[in-house]
Amino acid sequence: MYQFINEGSVTSPKGFKAAGIFCGIKKRKKDLALIVSDKLCNAAAVYTLNKVKAAPLLVSKEITDKDIQVKAVLINSGNANACTGEDGFMDAKFTQEYCADKLNVSPENVLISSTGVIGVKLPVQKVISGIDQIINVLSEKGGIDAAEAIMTTDTKIKSFAVKVRLSNGETTIGAICKGSGMIMPNMATMLAFITTDAQIQKPLLKKLLVNSVNISFNKISVDGETSTNDMVVLLSNGLSGVEVIEGSSDEKLFQKALNAISIEMAKSIVADGEGATKLITINVTGADTQEDADLVGKSLANSNLLKTALYGNDANWGRIMSAAGMSGANFDPAKVSISFDDHEVLLPHFQVMLNEEIAYKILSKKEYSINVNLNGGDFSSTWWTCDFSEEYVKINANYRT
Incomplete structure (x- = not known):
């Protein structure tokens, strides 16, 4: 122990x-x-x-x-x-x-x-x-x-x-x-x-x-x-x-x-990321291979478009799908489900379940999770990222001064 x-x-x-x-x-x-x-x-x-x-x-x-x-x-x-x-x-x-x-x-x-x-x-x-x-x-x-x-x-x-x-x-x-x-x-x-x-x-x-x-x-x-x-x-x-x-x-x-x-x-x-206001856990499940799970997790964690949306508490799940799609992982987009914490925003066959008010409350928190189920295989991966604020630009625009 x-x-x-x-x-x-x-x-x-x-x-x-x-x-x-x-x-x-x-x-x-x-x-x-x-x-x-x-x-x-x-x-x-x-x-x-x-x-x-x-x-x-x-x-x-x-x-x-x-x-x-x-x-x-x-x-x-x-x-x-x-x-x-x-x-x-x-x-x-x-x-x-x-x-x-x-x-x-x-x-x-x-x-x-x-x-x-x-x-x-x-x-x-x-x-x-x-x-x-x-x-x-x-x-x-x-x-x-x-x-x-x-x-x-x-x-x-x-x-x-x-x-x-x-x-x-x-x-x-x-x-x-x-x-x-x-x-x-x-x-x-x-x-x-x-x-x-x-x-x-x-x-x-x-x-x-x-x-x-x-x-x-x-x-x-x-x-x-x-x-x-x-x-x-x-x-x-x-x-x-x-x-x-x-x-x-x-x-x-x-x-x-x-x-x-x-x-x-x-x-x-x-x-403590530069300019970060929140810590986000990304859980990817249902991947066909470990590589696919990691590719999707990494793509979401690195997506500037997603991270700026999260800074604005914007439940733009389309950016999650886009980041997953450009990851190089093999999956069927029609099988994907997405949730913020326990709130389901997308079910397979593109059934949109998003409740903007509930999602906004979740995304306003200092810490929460984005859960992406590819509904394919048995592999999973967990990543951690943060949002992107204006402060990041200020810090790095003046790093040497």
Whole structure:
């Protein structure tokens, strides 16, 4: 069984410390975070599929692709260090090496991550000065500061923790993430750092992470944009003394807890989408194949026409049908049924059941579901998206200023 600890909790898995400070990359806000384990961790990660990858991502990927343990993760916000060429790569390596030296470990034991403006040289000296400061303020309660320091256009700190009761004891999963705009699989302008004091071997750790990412971070969209810096990292230091063995009932329990915390993080990113006013769950059922279900869900989640209608509380179900039809999925339009929460608006053979007043009340809520039944096969898919407001345009029209 697992139990969530209050969002915003400072609870950390055993042996992990964190901190977040202002080092001068941004004008005023915290912009440097550090997560450190008391001992080396097994590490697994997934990264953006964008062909344009930021320098720190390339450095970190080289580590997690190998059987190398990790001591720490250094993250800066305000500067993506992307599209900065060889100089950017060397800057990333230099900050990694400097941080590793301060922690008395090898550079390959330190992952690095960046988020912010693309195409601007990393202010290395500010980061170096920040490393000197942040090393001295690491604490078991520093996760909230770290979560704040990785924010860009986010309006809310995103920090989560869950306790998992396994057959041989209790373990904790802690996580912070950021993301608000440029959000779409695979993956999004989002960073997520997950830690656990469970003892998990790397192959199983990667399996658990990929399974969770596929049903959480890869099922969200704010604006259909995939970024250059996205990563989700999972660290396991084993300091709880609780081991998760592949094929055991504990694996299933841990996977369920990891899925739950990943979904909560993913939903928090969409709910905090740039200019968003509501969180929408999209449930697609009755598809002939899993691919068809995912294609329809993704198309609805990315449809700007649908998302603007939802912002205006307009029950324009025709935009749902149109988005489904352009998805590339195989289905019979005449079999489709659609509902907003429990209110049926369309039944098979294009029977319109829409009650505008009921639909308006549902669409005016901060959170609701759009349910699309293709009435074909047995496959389903759940996605999360948000509406599109004028504020999104304002935020991104002035992103660098």
